[in-house]
Amino acid sequence: MSIVKKRLFWPSLILVVMLGINVFTSNQFLTIQDGHLFGTLIDILRGSAPLVLVSVGMTLVIATGGIDLSVGAVMAISGAVACLLIQDLGNQNSVASVLLIIGIAIAVALVLGLWNGTLVAVVGIQPIIATLILMVAGRGLAQLVTDGQIINVQSGPYSTLASGFFLSLPVAFLIAVAAVVLTILLTRRTALGLLLESVGGSPTASRLAGISARRITVMVYVVAGGFAGLAGLIYSADIKSADSISAGNLIELDAILAVVIGGTALIGGRFSIIGTVLGAVIIQTLRITVVALDIPDKANLLFKAVVVVALCLSQSPEFRAKVFGRFKRRPAVEKVAA
Incomplete structure (x- = not known):
């Protein structure tokens, strides 16, 4: 197969182009x-x-074959719980206390994921409706936790999640890498990945084959909740406060977009963790590139939409065949002697 026809070639190319733009437009690209x-x-x-x-x-x-619209609300709740507990500490720089609070916040996020999974797999509510419930109620719950206020914290160990460095690299980036590596090992080095694709591709067939589709469905929602909770901690540690309104606002849409860019089928089945990571990095690079090009704020979303449409079209074999197929040289028609 030609490298141009590979699913991640065009997203990778666009990422390289945007990084190249930043090399020339930023004062310090890497120092x-x-x-x-x-x-x-x-x-x-x-x-x-x-x-x-x-x-x-x-x-x-x-x-x-599901969807989770509540990840932004889970981010807000985990950040609110962590900041509220840290604020009540006598010594906010106590590493042991902060680690315990981080564990509590992630545990809350896992419980919220369990709630989503139970509604979907056990109760039988459609995923988009089940997670929409928590998307709306969760944002209100986060505001109840913070009493509608922005809770500020001054904890060095907690801020390390977002602004700290380890081995010259950002701690937040290393946390994301660890999560990605662990997910890839579990889904590609064990039978878990095949089970996920089986449940998403054909729930009935997988159930008849003896696969516990209900248990796997609950598990993925719990994992999604845990990851969203960890993301909420990084976000709140970055701004050193709990903002229940802005935290994770509309991040579920960017997450779905990253999944699509990475080539995962929205109907379930085939998925790509590496592709998703590439999609997420593209979205973040696009934000910074837009700023570097001095594009007006009013045009940011339009510029983002144009790039996303171009990415999705470039990944479509049918679109490439229709567009680039016209430029292929057609074989000369031999004249038939009369």
């Missing part, structure tokens, strides 16, 4: 300061971490 890597590239990697986490969880859910 070293105080032993750490800094620059536009590091900003892209660090900024894409929450979206990568949410998108990977979304990929697993979509692979089973």
